[in-house]
Amino acid sequence: MSLQVVTANRLDDGLVVFLTADGGWSENIDQARVADGKEAGNALLAEASVPELDIIIVGPYLIEVEQQDGGLVPTKYREILRTKGPSVRQDLGYQAG
Amino acid sequence: MYRYDDFDRQLVLERTEQFREQVERRLSGDITEEQFRPLRLMNGVYLQLHAYMLRVAVPYGTLRADQLRQLGYIARRYDKGYGHFTTRQNIQYNWPKLDEIPDALLDLAKVEMHAIQTSGNCIRNTTTDQYAGAAADEIEDPRPYCELIRQWSTFHPEFTYLPRKFKVAVTGSANDRAAVKVHDIGLRMHHNDAGEVGFEVIVGGGLGRTPFVGKTVRDFIGKNDLFSYLEAILRVYNRFGRRDNKYKARFKILVHEIGIEEVQRLVEEEWNLIKDGSLRVDDAEIAHYIEQFAPPAFETLTDDDAEFERRKAENREFANWVRSNVIAHKQPGYAIANVSLKPIGGIPGDATDTQMELVADLSDQYSFGDVRVTHEQNLVLPHVKKADLFSLWAELKNANLATANLGYVSDIICCPGLDYCALATARSIPLSQRISERFSDLDRQHDIGELKIKISGCINACGHHHVGHIGILGLDKRGKEFYQITLGGDASENAEIGKIAGAGFSEAEVVDAIESLVTKYLGIRETGERFIDTYRRVGMDPFKEVLYGDR
Ligand code: HEM
Numbered sequence: 231m232s233l234q235v236v237t238a239n240r241l242d243d244g245l246v247v248f249l250t251a252d253g254g255w256s257e258n259i260d261q262a263r264v265a266d267g268k269e270a271g272n273a274l275l276a277e278a279s280v281p282e283l284d285i286i287i288v289g290p291y292l293i294e295v296e297q298q299d300g301g302l303v304p305t306k307y308r309e310i311l312r313t314k315g316p317s318v319r320q321d322l323g324y325q326a327g
Numbered sequence: 328m329y330r331y332d333d334f335d336r337q338l339v340l341e342r343t344e345q346f347r348e349q350v351e352r353r354l355s356g357d358i359t360e361e362q363f364r365p366l367r368l369m370n371g372v373y374l375q376l377h378a379y380m381l382r383v384a385v386p387y388g389t390l391r392a393d394q395l396r397q398l399g400y401i402a403r404r405y406d407k408g409y410g411h412f413t414t415r416q417n418i419q420y421n422w423p424k425l426d427e428i429p430d431a432l433l434d435l436a437k438v439e440m441h442a443i444q445t446s447g448n449c450i451r452n453t454t455t456d457q458y459a460g461a462a463a464d465e466i467e468d469p470r471p472y473c474e475l476i477r478q479w480s481t482f483h484p485e486f487t488y489l490p491r492k493f494k495v496a497v498t499g500s501a502n503d504r505a506a507v508k509v510h511d512i513g514l515r516m517h518h519n520d521a522g523e524v525g526f527e528v529i530v531g532g533g534l535g536r537t538p539f540v541g542k543t544v545r546d547f548i549g550k551n552d553l554f555s556y557l558e559a560i561l562r563v564y565n566r567f568g569r570r571d572n573k574y575k576a577r578f579k580i581l582v583h584e585i586g587i588e589e590v591q592r593l594v595e596e597e598w599n600l601i602k603d604g605s606l607r608v609d610d611a612e613i614a615h616y617i618e619q620f621a622p623p624a625f626e627t628l629t630d631d632d633a634e635f636e637r638r639k640a641e642n643r644e645f646a647n648w649v650r651s652n653v654i655a656h657k658q659p660g661y662a663i664a665n666v667s668l669k670p671i672g673g674i675p676g677d678a679t680d681t682q683m684e685l686v687a688d689l690s691d692q693y694s695f696g697d698v699r700v701t702h703e704q705n706l707v708l709p710h711v712k713k714a715d716l717f718s719l720w721a722e723l724k725n726a727n728l729a730t731a732n733l734g735y736v737s738d739i740i741c742c743p744g745l746d747y748c749a750l751a752t753a754r755s756i757p758l759s760q761r762i763s764e765r766f767s768d769l770d771r772q773h774d775i776g777e778l779k780i781k782i783s784g785c786i787n788a789c790g791h792h793h794v795g796h797i798g799i800l801g802l803d804k805r806g807k808e809f810y811q812i813t814l815g816g817d818a819s820e821n822a823e824i825g826k827i828a829g830a831g832f833s834e835a836e837v838v839d840a841i842e843s844l845v846t847k848y849l850g851i852r853e854t855g856e857r858f859i860d861t862y863r864r865v866g867m868d869p870f871k872e873v874l875y876g877d878r
């Protein structure tokens with residue numbers, strides 16, 4: 231079954247973040263906690279959806295990822311864009327470094 | 328130009344402070360996202376793919392120089408140095424931080440701007456002809472009526488929770504540059520048999536997943552009666568519009584489901600009850616608004632300027648720009664100059680902070696401090712002396728703002744698509760860039776003539792693809808972007824919804840497909856025909872054949 235991580239947008243600045251192993255939120259998908267399989271995914275999402283987090287993040291959801299040589303890569307192009315920034319402005323977003 | 332009165336100023340400041348408190352309460356956890364979301368949407372704040380997005384209203388597309396300068400400042404101070412002008416004549420910022428948006432709104436309020444009516448199920452910001460008050464072909468400046476509509480509709484208590492958003496567009500010219508037939512209400516100014524000026528009222532147009540060209544509900548409504556008539560239409564919509572299904576909630580669906588005759592009957596019935604009430608606007612009040620949009624202090628000039636003619640004869644590049652981007656003005660010796668936000672390979676509608684500031688300065692210098700935003704995502708300096716066009720052009724050129732492509736194949740309307748938009752199914756901007764690069768040769772563009780390509784990144788059709796001569800809709804096919812082509816759409820007074828040509832194309836194929844359509848047109852066009860004329864004469868088949876052959 232598939233690997234998944236939880237992503238959301240941070241409340242104050244709106245930027246893309248991922249749920250990490252220690253329950254925090256990182257801008258870097260490679261620090262995301264990975265759930266393997268449907269059940270683990272749902273448990274992860276449940277953890278990310280508790281009301282207390284409502285003042286930290288907005289709209290948590292699960293995305294599918296693959297473990298590649300360079301790190302974790304989402305399977306959907308939409309989510310790849312979220313880890314990088316607009317493809318038409320490589321100077322902006324996380325890809326700008 | 329229209330200036331706020333104390334009431335407007337108070338209203339906007341109160342709204343800004345109210346939103347600041349709402350943001351604070353959200354950040355401190357006093358209200359949840361569920362409670363906050365509708366509040367932020369009422370203030371133009373969306374959450375997009377990478378960040379928040381702030382949509383700022385440019386009522387009827389008219390800006391003063393100081394306002395545009397401030398938009399440039401906001402791009403630098405609160406965003407990443409640019410903004411995106413949209414088909415709704417608005418501007419969107421792509422990276423504002425929620426905790427800074429109240430400050431941005433306050434900075435906007437300082438120049439009488441805001442984000443009200445840019446979002447939510449209300450009567451949205453009214454759009455109109457970008458050449459209003461300048462075009463040689465207009466009957467009257469439509470903006471006094473737009474301003475009256477703004478005042479009537481802003482925070483209208485009865486119409487704050489409509490079944491769905493509601494868009495009104497107005498044209499003062501027979502040549503419709505405001506796409507009025509694809510709005511919930513389109514108003515076309517014209518004369519009745521008695522020679523009075525009034526409006527044809529068109530309802531139920533729209534794009535999105537179920538596109539419709541609007542239908543005429545009344546041939547003529549006099550100016551004094553316009554507002555009670557609009558109220559009657561909104562009441563009918565508010566009462567009968569569907570609230571059970573978001574996708575069937577737009578006015579166009581009601582018009583389609585019960586038919587235009589029934590809509591007309593209901594509207595007239597309602598109107599008869601209210602037409603002599605407080606919404607009847609008398610001539611004196613209309614005159615007051617017309618006065619607010621009085622023409623600037625034009626000099627008395629002859630229409631031809633020897634220096635201008637000499638420059639054109641000597642400089643081919645300038646002559647080309649004049650040919651495509653300069654339009655006839657009603658005042659002798661003046662012209663309308665279009666500032667293209669579609670440089671070859673650029674992002675349609677994007678402008679940097681410094682470009683905005685430059686255009687603001689140029690408008691002070693050459694156009695009475697008046698700037699317009701077009702629904703085709705360009706800017707306009709509406710009142711330029713012909714004698715000044717050459718200097719203006721030279722300065723625009725230095726800032727990469729003088730591409731001579733207005734109305735041509737590289738003047739593409741394009742929504743943000745998957746590069747920014749959370750609802751997108753495919754990217755749209757890269758495609759517009761590749762098409763523009765493919766046709767980068769300006770001589771070739773001028774030879775092809777008027778050709779409107781419009782691209783949307785999903786079925787919501789923010790990029791107006793349904794009414795593109797060539798429309799492109801980006802979709803997702805098993806995780807891959809692919810693009811559906813429609814042909815024969817038209818946003819003008821001859822509005823038409825394009826027809827799907829056939830199966831979609833992959834990202835790799837689609838630019839070649841567009842080029843093959845253009846090549847076909849060039850091969851079969853008759854003298855003087857634009858792409859759309861040829862399409863209307865020969866129909867879909869010849870074009871389908873070049874796209875699909877025997878497939
Ligand atoms: C970035 C976030 C945006 C979101 C979430 C969004 C959302 C939508 C939705 C849901 C619709 C369909 C409405 C319906 O059919 O009931 C729509 C239509 C439309 N939007 Fe957007 N849009 C966005 C950006 C834009 C932009 C950038 C423009 C201008 C370039 C725009 C202009 C329009 C227009 C002209 C329509 C179709 C006309 C109509 O039927 O109302 N939108 N939008």
Ligand code: SF4
Nearest residue numbers: 742748751784785789
């Ligand atoms: S058409 Fe779709 S992708 Fe484009 S801006 Fe509108 S909602 Fe987003």
